[in-house]
Structures are given as C-alpha cells and as structure tokens.
Amino acid sequence: MDTKQFWTSETQMYFERKKIIKAFGNKIIDEDGKEYLDLNSGTWNTILGYGRKEYAIEINKQLSQFEYIPNIRFQHSAGELLADQLLRYLPNDFKHVFFTSGGAEAVETSIKLARGHFYSKNKGNKRRVISLYESYHGSTLGAMSASGDPWDRIPFDPLLKDTLKIYPQYCYKCRMGLSKSVCHYACLKDLEYQINFYGAENICALILEPIMGVGGIIIPDNKWLQGVVDLCHKNNIIVIFDEISCGTGRTGFMFACQKYNIYPDMILFGKGISNGVQPLAGVIVTEKIYKTFLSQRRDRQFRHGFTNSGHPIACTCGSVTLNIIKNENLLDVVHQKEEVFKNILSDLKNKEYIGEIRIIGLMIAIELIDPKTNSDLNIPDFDIRLRNNGLIVSQMCQAICLMPSICTTEEEFKHGIDIICKSIEDYLYGRRIVANV
Numbered sequence: 504m505d506t507k508q509f510w511t512s513e514t515q516m517y518f519e520r521k522k523i524i525k526a527f528g529n530k531i532i533d534e535d536g537k538e539y540l541d542l543n544s545g546t547w548n549t550i551l552g553y554g555r556k557e558y559a560i561e562i563n564k565q566l567s568q569f570e571y572i573p574n575i576r577f578q579h580s581a582g583e584l585l586a587d588q589l590l591r592y593l594p595n596d597f598k599h600v601f602f603t604s605g606g607a608e609a610v611e612t613s614i615k616l617a618r619g620h621f622y623s624k625n626k627g628n629k630r631r632v633i634s635l636y637e638s639y640h641g642s643t644l645g646a647m648s649a650s651g652d653p654w655d656r657i658p659f660d661p662l663l664k665d666t667l668k669i670y671p672q673y674c675y676k677c678r679m680g681l682s683k684s685v686c687h688y689a690c691l692k693d694l695e696y697q698i699n700f701y702g703a704e705n706i707c708a709l710i711l712e713p714i715m716g717v718g719g720i721i722i723p724d725n726k727w728l729q730g731v732v733d734l735c736h737k738n739n740i741i742v743i744f745d746e747i748s749c750g751t752g753r754t755g756f757m758f759a760c761q762k763y764n765i766y767p768d769m770i771l772f773g774k775g776i777s778n779g780v781q782p783l784a785g786v787i788v789t790e791k792i793y794k795t796f797l798s799q800r801r802d803r804q805f806r807h808g809f810t811n812s813g814h815p816i817a818c819t820c821g822s823v824t825l826n827i828i829k830n831e832n833l834l835d836v837v838h839q840k841e842e843v844f845k846n847i848l849s850d851l852k853n854k855e856y857i858g859e860i861r862i863i864g865l866m867i868a869i870e871l872i873d874p875k876t877n878s879d880l881n882i883p884d885f886d887i888r889l890r891n892n893g894l895i896v897s898q899m900c901q902a903i904c905l906m907p908s909i910c911t912t913e914e915e916f917k918h919g920i921d922i923i924c925k926s927i928e929d930y931l932y933g934r935r936i937v938a939n940v
C-alpha cells in the first residue's frame with residue numbers, strides 16, 4: 504500500500520510516518536514495536552490519556568438509539584446534557600452552547616456571531632477582529648486570518664482583511680523590547696491605541712487564548728487580561744476567549760477564565776472535551792449575544808451550521824469526559840500534578856541551556872538558549888530527534904512545549920524531562936543518548 508495516499512499536513516515532505524498499532528495510558532506503540540511516551544496528549548486533546556473504556560460503553564448506548572440526527576430539525580438528549588454540564592461551570596450569564604466538530608469551526612462560528620450581533624443592532628460597520636501576534640486559532644481561512652504566525656499564512660494571503668493584531672503579554676521576549684519593571688503594561692496601551700486608531704465603531708470582537716498554546720505557552724497576568732477585557736467592553740467590543748487548548752481542565756479549572764476569574768462574552772472549547780474519541784468543539788455564549796439572533800427577520804437569525812454540529816455521538820463523548828473529570832476529582836489532580844511537575848522542572852533551572860520555564864496546570868514551556876551566544880536555541884527538527892528517542896512533545900522553535908495528560912505519572916514526567924535534557928546535551932556537546940522508554 505502507498506502510505507502517502509493518506510496525506511496529512513507537511514510531514515510527508517521530510518520524514519516517514521510510522522504506523523501506530525496501539526495506544527494506552529500515555530504510551531503509543533508503532534508497527535515495529537517501538538514505544539513512545541506521549542507527553543503531548545495526542546494533539547493536546549487526549550487529556551485523560553488513551554484507552555478509557557467508558558467511551559465505548561456510552562457510544563454503544565447512543566448507537567442503540569440512533570447514530571445521527573440533524574440538529575437543524577430536531578433536538579436530542581446527548582446535546583442537551585452536554586450543554587447543561589458545560590454551563591454548570593460558568594456564571595449565569597452564559598446560557599447557550601453551539602457545537603461544532605473542530606476548533607477552527609468554533610472560531611469561525613464565534614467571529615460570525617460577533618459580526619451578526621452588531622449587524623442585528625444596526626451597527627454593520629463593526630466587522631474588524633482584533634487578535635494577538637503569536638496566536639493560533641486554526642487552519643481555515645477565517646481562523647488563520649485571526650492567527651498571529653506569519654509562516655502559516657503567507658502562501659494564502661490575502662486572508663480576511665478586517666483583522667488587526669496586538670502584542671501578547673510575553674514578558675520573557677517582550678515584542679516591544681521592554682522589561683516588566685519599566686513597561687507600565689505598554690502592550691495594553693498598544694491595544695488602546697489600536698482601538699482608537701481603527702475606531703471602536705469598526706471593531707466587533709477581540710479573540711485571544713487566555714493562555715497561548717501554539718505560541719509557546721504564554722501565560723499573562725490578571726492585570727493584563729482584565730485590562731484587555733475592560734478596554735474591549737468599554738468600547739462595546741465582544742471578547743472571545745479561545746480555550747480550545749487551555750480549557751477542559753488543563754489549568755486545573757474546567758475553563759481557564761475561571762482560574763483568572765475574568766469572563767469574556769464567548770468561550771470556545773474543543774480538543775480535550777472529547778478526549779480525541781470524536782471530533783467535538785463549540786462556542787459558549789451569553790444570553791445577551793444569543794438574544795440578538797431571536798428575530799423573525801431571516802437576515803438576523805443565525806443561519807449557520809455544519810452537517811456534524813452537535814453530533815450525538817460526539818456529544819456523548821463530551822459528557823463521558825466531563826463525568827470522568829467530575830467523578831475522579833481530576834481538576835484537583837491537575838493542581839497536585841502541577842506542583843509535582845514544578846518540582847521536577849526546578850532541577851533544570853541551573854542548566855546553561857535553559858532560558859525560562861513556564862508552567863500552568865498541565866501546560867509547560869521550556870525556553871532554550873544557546874549557552875555560547877545567549878540567544879534562542881532552535882535545534883533543527885528537535886521534536887523528531889525526541890521522537891526517535893521515544894518521546895512525543897511539541898517544538899515551537901526555541902520553546903519545547905509539553906501538554907501531558909492528567910494520568911501522567913511523576914515517573915513518566917521525570918523520564919520525559921530526562922530524554923529532553925539528554926537530547927539537548929547530545930546536540931550541544933555530542934553526548935549520545937540511549938533511548939529506554
């Protein structure tokens with residue numbers, strides 16, 4: 504069989520992909536019997552690890568009733584139950600959930616909701632979207648327009664022209680070249696300047712990841728996040744928190760906004776919600792947003808959806824995930840593991856190739872520096888080297904990102920960190936490492 508008939512992303516251009524035959528816990532086993540320790544939890548989505556039996560049981564129960572129902576015509580209990588379970592974690596203002604199959608679809612949905620909201624209020628000029636440099640919101644054209652990484656988008660320009668970018672609060676590498684002790688939150692001032700420059704009357708929404716994932720686990724402080732939300736609300740700009748990576752328990756809270764106690768107008772979830780068992784994501788909105796679409800006028804209704812939005816099997820999987828998290832007190836477990844992992848990471852601080860380590864819940868970034876030049880250490884294809892050494896994590900240039908599942912043990916984490924350090928030392932000093940997972 505020609506394995507390249509199955510085409511995904513850019514990988515086939517420069518390395519062969521191994522076929523996986525089994526996965527359980529945090530282990531993945533390929534066709535040659537090689538084991539990998541997955542500290543990336545799939546694509547950051549298998550938050551409970553692989554092989555949870557509960558999904559098959561509940562999926563089969565749902566299948567015995569029906570496998571699919573078009574949401575556009577009928578309701579079903581799987582969707583109602585999951586919406587209710589999600590909303591229970593949030594303040595009362597959040598009242599409705601629009602399900603999608605993937606994160607990018609949720610992002611697209613939220614931008615259309617923001618535009619539609621102002622259209623219905625006769626403020627049709629409010630169309631622009633503000634987002635952050637370094638952000639990632641998905642691979643569709645609209646979501647990519649909101650994302651802040653130039654390399655993903657250059658071949659596809661022009662994207663949506665009505666987006667504009669502000670700096671994230673990335674103090675380790677402040678894009679304004681300032682240090683926190685003297686900056687007086689210049690990045691917030693930049694937002695204010697942009698709003699004034701483009702005119703609040705032309706801006707419908709600001710979308711941000713409360714904790715940036717693909718950008719390299721960038722963790723803002725409360726003051727910055729509150730400042731962004733306040734500035735937007737003062738200017739009648741809808742705030743969208745993209746929690747597709749940082750939600751579903753990653754921070755030890757179901758939603759990252761709970762950790763900050765700062766709330767937007769829409770919350771996007773995805774990835775971990777179905778633990779990778781089925782494609783599932785969605786948008787949670789406040790009553791205020793929902794109500795604008797209750798209209799007899801067709802142009803004011805939210806005429807939007809996908810064949811698989813709110814798919815009953817996917818919603819069933821979402822409920823299984825939330826039940827497991829609740830029944831096994833996994834949000835508390837995330838807090839405990841964060842402390843254990845912090846402790847392990849503290850041993851790295853004195854290594855000459857470590858720039859900064861950031862950890863929040865189960866989101867970890869290790870910034871590498873070249874000891875000779877003191878600048879970023881971007882080891883070519885380091886994630887592939889690590890994979891060859893039996894470890895799966897993400898490499899974002901000089902930042903190595905770990906998104907372990909909740910079931911990752913202290914020993915597994917220690918072992919993964921050991922492989923990372925030895926692989927860096929192999930690259931820097933030519934010490935060979937022997938993989939033993």
Ligand SMILES: Cc1ncc(COP(=O)(O)O)c(C=O)c1O
Nearest residue numbers: 605606607639640641716747748
């Ligand atoms: C924050 C964020 N938003 C959106 C997406 C897109 O999600 P999907 O790949 O399910 O379309 C991702 C995926 O990595 C993400 O990390």
